[in-house]
Structures are given as C-alpha cells and as structure tokens.
Amino acid sequence: xxxxxxxxxxxxxxxxxxxxxxxxxxxxxxxxxxxxxxxxxxxxxxxxxxxxxxxxxxxxxxxxxxxxxxxxxxxxxxxxxxxxxxxxxxxxxxxxxxxxxxxxxxxxxxxxxxxxxxxxxxxxxxxxxxxxxxxxxxxxxxxxxxxxxxxxxxxxxxxxxxxxxxxxxxxxxxxxxxxxxxxxxxxxxxxxxxxxxxxxxxxxxxxxxxxxxxxxxxxxxxxxxxxxxxxxxxxxxxxxxxxxxxxxxxxxxxxxxxxxxxxxxxxxxxxxxxxxxxxxxxxxxxxxxxxxxxxxxxxxxxxxxxxxxxxxxxxxxxxxxxxxxxxxxxxxxxxxxxxxxxxxxxxxxxxxxxxxxxxxxxxxxxxxxxxxxxxxxxxxxxxxxxxxxxxxxxxxxxxxxxxxxxxxxxxxxxxxxxxxxxxx
Amino acid sequence: xxxxxxxxxxxxxxxxxxxxxxxxxxxxxxxxxxxxxxxxxxxxxxxxxxxxxxxxxxxxxxxxxxxxxxxxxxxxxxxxxxxxxxxxxxxxxxxxxxxxxxxxxxxxxxxxxxxxxxxxxxxxxxxxxxxxxxxxxxxxxxxxxxxxxxxxxxxxxxxxxxxxxxxxxxxxxxxxxxxxxxxxxxxxxxxxxxxxxxxxxxxxxxxxxxxxxxxxxxxxxxxxxxxxxxxxxxxxxxxxxxxxxxxxxxxxxxxxxxxxxxxxxxxxxxxxxxxxxxxxxxxxxxxx
Numbered sequence: 001x002x003x004x005x006x007x008x009x010x011x012x013x014x015x016x017x018x019x020x021x022x023x024x025x026x027x028x029x030x031x032x033x034x035x036x037x038x039x040x041x042x043x044x045x046x047x048x049x050x051x052x053x054x055x056x057x058x059x060x061x062x063x064x065x066x067x068x069x070x071x072x073x074x075x076x077x078x079x080x081x082x083x084x085x086x087x088x089x090x091x092x093x094x095x096x097x098x099x100x101x102x103x104x105x106x107x108x109x110x111x112x113x114x115x116x117x118x119x120x121x122x123x124x125x126x127x128x129x130x131x132x133x134x135x136x137x138x139x140x141x142x143x144x145x146x147x148x149x150x151x152x153x154x155x156x157x158x159x160x161x162x163x164x165x166x167x168x169x170x171x172x173x174x175x176x177x178x179x180x181x182x183x184x185x186x187x188x189x190x191x192x193x194x195x196x197x198x199x200x201x202x203x204x205x206x207x208x209x210x211x212x213x214x215x216x217x218x219x220x221x222x223x224x225x226x227x228x229x230x231x232x233x234x235x236x237x238x239x240x241x242x243x244x245x246x247x248x249x250x251x252x253x254x255x256x257x258x259x260x261x262x263x264x265x266x267x268x269x270x271x272x273x274x275x276x277x278x279x280x281x282x283x284x285x286x287x288x289x290x291x292x293x294x295x296x297x298x299x300x301x302x303x304x305x306x307x308x309x310x311x312x313x314x315x316x317x318x319x320x321x322x323x324x325x326x327x328x329x330x331x332x333x334x335x336x337x338x339x340x341x342x343x344x345x346x347x348x349x350x351x352x353x354x355x356x357x358x359x360x361x362x363x364x365x366x367x368x369x370x371x372x373x374x375x376x377x378x379x380x381x382x383x384x385x386x387x388x389x390x391x392x393x394x395x396x397x398x399x400x401x402x403x404x405x406x407x408x409x410x411x412x413x414x415x416x417x418x419x420x421x422x423x424x
Numbered sequence: 425x426x427x428x429x430x431x432x433x434x435x436x437x438x439x440x441x442x443x444x445x446x447x448x449x450x451x452x453x454x455x456x457x458x459x460x461x462x463x464x465x466x467x468x469x470x471x472x473x474x475x476x477x478x479x480x481x482x483x484x485x486x487x488x489x490x491x492x493x494x495x496x497x498x499x500x501x502x503x504x505x506x507x508x509x510x511x512x513x514x515x516x517x518x519x520x521x522x523x524x525x526x527x528x529x530x531x532x533x534x535x536x537x538x539x540x541x542x543x544x545x546x547x548x549x550x551x552x553x554x555x556x557x558x559x560x561x562x563x564x565x566x567x568x569x570x571x572x573x574x575x576x577x578x579x580x581x582x583x584x585x586x587x588x589x590x591x592x593x594x595x596x597x598x599x600x601x602x603x604x605x606x607x608x609x610x611x612x613x614x615x616x617x618x619x620x621x622x623x624x625x626x627x628x629x630x631x632x633x634x635x636x637x638x639x640x641x642x643x644x645x646x647x648x649x650x651x652x653x654x655x656x657x658x659x660x661x662x663x664x665x666x667x668x669x670x671x672x673x674x675x676x677x678x679x680x681x682x683x684x685x686x687x688x689x690x691x692x693x694x695x696x697x698x699x700x701x702x703x704x705x706x707x708x709x710x711x712x
C-alpha cells in the first residue's frame with residue numbers, strides 16, 4: 001500500500017500541501033478512495049473483495065485518521081445497509097465493492113432509490129458470471145444501467161477512463177447523489193482499479209446543503225420517515241411517477257460524454273473506461289493505415305448520451321463498439337443509432353482486454369464491408385439512373401421516390417449482415 | 425369530565441384522578457394489527473419508556489419488514505425503513521455518524537432470527553451501541569402465518585401444515601441466548617406480553633436496555649414473547665395461555681446477561697462523544 005504521507009497526502013492535507021507535489025503516481029483504487037475522502041465522504045462501509053481491496057484498505061487507514069467513520073462490515077449486505085442508515089441521517093456516504101459484492105448490494109440500492117437516499121457506490125468490475133475471475137471486465141454494464149435491483153428505477157452511472165478522471169468523478173458522483181436524492185454509481189474495470197498512473201492531486205469537495213428530509217431526531221419538528229413502501233397502488237404509482245420525472249430530469253441535465261479525433265472521422269469507435277484507452281491506441285493505428293477513425297466515449301453510462309451519438313451516426317460510415325464484455329453497451333449504441341449507420345462490435349471476456357491490433361482488425365473488417373456496400377450501392381444507383389434515361393416513360397413520382405427507398409432497404413439488409421459479421 | 429393533569433397532586437374527594445395517559449410519542453390512531461396482537465402492547469411500552477427517559481426528540485429508529493413494518497405510523501420519532509433483516513446494519517450506520525442519537529431497532533423473529541441473522545450477530549459482536557426490540561411470536565404473521573425459525577416443534581403453520589418436524593425443519597432457535605454469549609452484548613433479556621405482571625417486567629427490561637445505550641454500554645436487546653392469535657389459529661385468550669405454557673417452556677423468561685456499562689464504555693465508537701460515567705452499583709452478570 002502506498003504511504004499517503006509519501007505522496008504528499010498528510011493526515012490533514014491542506015490545499016497547499018497538495019499543490020506542492022502536483023503530480024504523483026497513484027494506484028486507481030487508492031486514488032478513488034482519497035478523492036472520496038477529499039470530496040467530504042463522512043462514512044465508508046465495505047467488505048474485502050478483489051480487485052477493489054486497496055480501496056477498503058486506504059479507507060481503513062485514512063478515515064479514522066480524520067475522525068471519520070470506517071466500518072468493515074460482515075458482508076456487502078451489511079455494508080450497504082450501514083450506508084443506508086448513515087445516509088438517512090444526511091451524511092455523505094460511500095460503499096465500494098466488485099461485481100459479486102455489487103450483486104449483493106442490489107437489494108439496498110433498490111430501497112435507497114425508492115426512498116430517495118443519496119449514496120455513492122463504486123464498482124471495480126471483475127469478470128463474471130458467478131464467482132468468475134478477478135481480471136478486469138465491463139460485464140456489469142447491464143447491472144449498472146438497467147436498474148440493478150428490483151423495481152422501476154435507475155441510478156446515474158459514471159465511467160471514468162483514467163485514474164485522474166475517476167478522482168474528478170468521485171466529487172461529481174456525490175453531487176449527483178445529493179442533488180437528485182439517489183444512489184449514484186462509479187464503475188471502473190479492474191485495470192483502472194489496479195493500475196498506477198500519474199495523477200494531479202487536485203480535489204473537489206462539493207458544497208453541502210441542508211437536507212429537509214434527513215433523520216436527526218424529531219426535536220422541535222414533526223417526525224420524518226424515510227421509506228419506500230406504499231401499499232395503496234394509486235399512491236405508489238404517484239411515487240413512481242415522481243421518480244420517473246426525476247430520472248427524466250437527470251437524463252436531460254446530466255449526460256456526459258467525450259469525443260476524440262472526430263472532426264474528419266468516418267468510422268467511430270464507441271467505448272468507455274479501459275476499452276476507450278484501447279480504442280484510442282487503435283484509432284492511431286487505423287489512421288496510419290488510412291481509416292479515418294474517431295472516438296465517442298460515454299462518461300455517463302446512464303443517462304446514455306443517445307442524442308449525441310445519434311448526431312454522430314448521421315455522418316459516420318459505421319460505428320464499432322468496443323467493450324470488455326460480450327456486448328452490453330452496444331445495445332444502447334444500436335438504440336441510439338436507430339439504423340442510421342451499421343454498428344459492429346468487438347469485445348473480450350473472462351478478464352481479457354482487447355489489444356489495439358485486435359480492434360484495428362475488427363475496424364478493418366467493418367471498413368471493408370462498408371466500403372463494398374457503398375460501392376455496390378453506387379453501382380446500383382448508376383444502373384438505375386441509366387435505366388430511367390433509356391425508358392423515358394416512367395412515372396415522375398416513382399422516379400424520384402423510388403431509388404432512395406430501394407437504397408434504404410439495401411442499407412437495412414447490409415446492417416443485418418453487419419451485425420452477424422461484426423460480432424465475434 | 426376533566427382530568428387532573430397532574431396525578432402527583434392530592435385531589436379532592438370524588439374528583440377524577442389521572443391513571444392513564446397516552447404518551448405523546450404514541451400516535452393518536454388505531455393500528456393495523458389484528459385483534460389480540462401483542463405488537464400494540466410493545467409499542468406502548470416503548471412509548472412509555474422513551475417518554476420517561478426523554479428520548480423521543482433524540483431517537484432515530486429503524487423499522488423492519490414484517491407486521492411491524494408500519495411502526496413509524498405509531499411512534500412519532502424519526503424512522504427509516506430497512507430491507508428485510510437488515511435493521512441492525514442500518515442502525516449501525518446511523519450510530520456511527522450520529523453518536524448523540526438514541527438508536528432503536530424493532531424486529532420480528534423472521535426478520536431478526538432468519539433472514540437477518542448475519543446482521544444481528546455482527547452488530548452484537550461489534551457491540552454497537554444500539555437497542556434492539558425483538559418481537560418473537562413464532563410465526564410470519566404478515567405473509568399469512570408461515571413457519572418461522574422460532575416456531576415450536578409440532579406447531580402447525582401454513583408452511584408446516586402437519587406441524588414442525590425437527591427431522592425436516594430443524595429446531596426452534598434461541599437467538600437471544602446465542603447473542604448473549606458475545607462480549608459486545610451488554611444486556612440481553614426475554615420478557616412476555618402474556619399478562620399484566622409480565623408486561624410490567626417486560627417494561628423494566630426495555631427500560632434497562634435503553635439505559636444501557638444512554639450510559640454508553642454496548643449492544644442491548646430485549647426479546648418480547650408475543651402472541652399471534654390469527655397465525656396460531658387461536659382466540660386471543662387461548663393464545664395468551666399458549667404463550668404462558670408451551671412457548672415459555674422453550675423460551676424461558678428473564679435477564680440472560682447484564683454485563684453492566686462499565687466494561688463496555690467507550691469502546692471503539694468512531695467519533696462518539698465520551699459516554700457518561702456509569703452509575704455506581706450497576707449490576708453485572710446474569711440475574712435470571
């Protein structure tokens with residue numbers, strides 16, 4: 001474990017101390033933990049699991065030093081329910097785990113979403129299903145973005161692609177959780193948890209607001225109740241409608257994404273986290289081989305930057321999603337693209353990370369198919385054009401409307417083929 | 425008729441004297457509990473003790489899943505709902521960030537002794553400075569009277585229609601005795617709502633458990649044996665007789681452990697205010 005003092009983080013690290021050594025080498029798990037501490041985390045509850053154990057260890061050492069709360073719970077169930085209790089009093093609270101432990105936390109996540117209890121949850125994703133392995137993975141995308149536990153709910157999900165970005169997003173996660181009274185998730189894969197990178201010790205402690213819902217003891221005011229139960233269907237539906245309004249507001253306000261090399265890009269790689277790092281290297285290599293590739297990187301996995309990606313898809317020749325999974329985010333990519341261009345996929349599972357060369361290979365295959373299709377379409381169009389000039393007697397409307405319709409059908413057929421071809 | 429607001433003052437001959445007053449912390453509404461159910465009595469005892477110890481304004485309570493899921497509708501204190509069985513973990517979180525609060529959990533036997541065994545055992549093992557009220561009526565009442573971990577051998581329930589068979593369904597669990605072995609448990613006792621005298625004793629136990637927390641002790645727990653006339657298929661009167669007979673044979677009444685608050689004071693509660701000095705002569709060791 002890194003000694004906090006050695007890298008300029010002292011027991012009471014001040015801004016001056018932090019800025020003195022502006023760039024230090026930090027392990028992802030430890031940097032995330034420190035960023036949470038500097039973001040004002042009052043209480044941390046955890047349970048050991050690889051590959052996030054260093055996060056818990058950092059908290060075990062630092063939180064008591066600062067007079068804050070650290071509890072190693074009896075299970076992930078225990079940890080997240082402790083978080084629920086602490087958060088209900090208005091404290092700034094965090095838990096962390098890795099995939100199997102996050103599954104155990106699904107129950108309380110649902111309760112916290114239902115009762116409007118803010119909390120930050122970090123998932124350092126490992127390979128599944130089941131006990132799976134301890135290698136890096138992004139196979140919890142569905143779990144994170146599609147609701148996780150039972151009931152109609154969502155949580156904001158932030159996916160950093162570097163340790164430095166993870167540190168910044170910890171503060172954002174607390175802001176989102178408190179602003180919208182919701183659990184918020186930060187997902188990183190095992191690579192980002194375990195790797196060391198130079199980071200700037202720049203932290204952000206989001207402003208605190210007085211909560212009119214926090215349980216503090218009912219002195220001089222009516223008692224407060226934090227709950228999700230309502231046995232009257234009409235009332236429960238109203239609660240649900242209010243929740244959905246909140247999610248719509250989050251979807252409007254909180255979408256985050258980044259793009260790279262997109263100005264002239266014809267082929268767009270969509271990837272987050274470590275996959276985006278791989279994609280970045282692949283883009284360089286692809287450009288060297290004449291394929292104009294760019295990167296679209298979702299930072300919020302929910303809300304997914306659908307509108308922004310749709311705009312990109314309008315001008316792209318094709319999109320290739322790259323993930324450390326069997327293809328989970330690619331479903332949201334296709335929903336966003338809505339057939340505007342072909343969508344391919346490349347991924348690895350089991351704790352493996354695709355290499356840039358693999359991605360370039362997948363991109364070249366996609367590029368080849370798209371180019372052949374475009375060539376074919378150009379030929380067809382020319383033939384049709386020539387045919388119309390020969391016939392002269394064609395219905396004017398059909399002549400105008402016909403070809404584009406046929407082109408759309410041809411495109412659709414190609415897309416169907418592309419999906420098969422694009423997947424491994 | 426006007427009542428004498430202060431029963432301590434002498435009153436004139438024939439003047440009405442206040443002998444019963446609903447504690448303010450008890451909400452002015454009827455409960456959803458079935459006729460003859462013991463939950464109402466236990467709610468009232470809690471309300472009386474909390475009032476006597478001036479706790480309501482400082483209390484953060486945790487409601488369970490089960491018949492007492494709506495406890496927050498009847499006790500006017502800050503309440504948070506816990507997932508099934510997780511109340512001791514939720515209470516731990518509250519305790520750690522609110523050292524000054526009075527933290528209370530209220531759980532049934534399915535909640536505490538089945539789905540929540542890990543949470544109760546480890547909250548007790550950590551010696552969390554919280555008070556747990558454990559209502560044991562030997563059945564899952566809210567879901568329609570299924571077998572609980574505490575159901576007696578031979579007892580018929582909707583999920584043990586031929587009676588609980590030890591060979592297939594195991595034995596009733598005496599979890600309070602199990603918990604009492606943990607050094608983190610300062611006080612553990614078992615009372616009953618079966619009659620007025622036992623109710624008085626149960627109240628004394630609840631009061632002691634609350635005082636343990638106020639005095640800076642560790643984990644305190646009171647198991648209240650209660651009845652479920654509907655789930656047991658008995659009249660309220662029969663259920664109380666059953667409670668005094670076969671139930672007590674398996675779950676003996678009394679204080680199981682009282683380690684006093686001296687030894688437990690000030691253990692490892694992060695950020696906790698130093699606990700007040702323990703009262704001289706606080707009892708140690710089992711009384712029953």
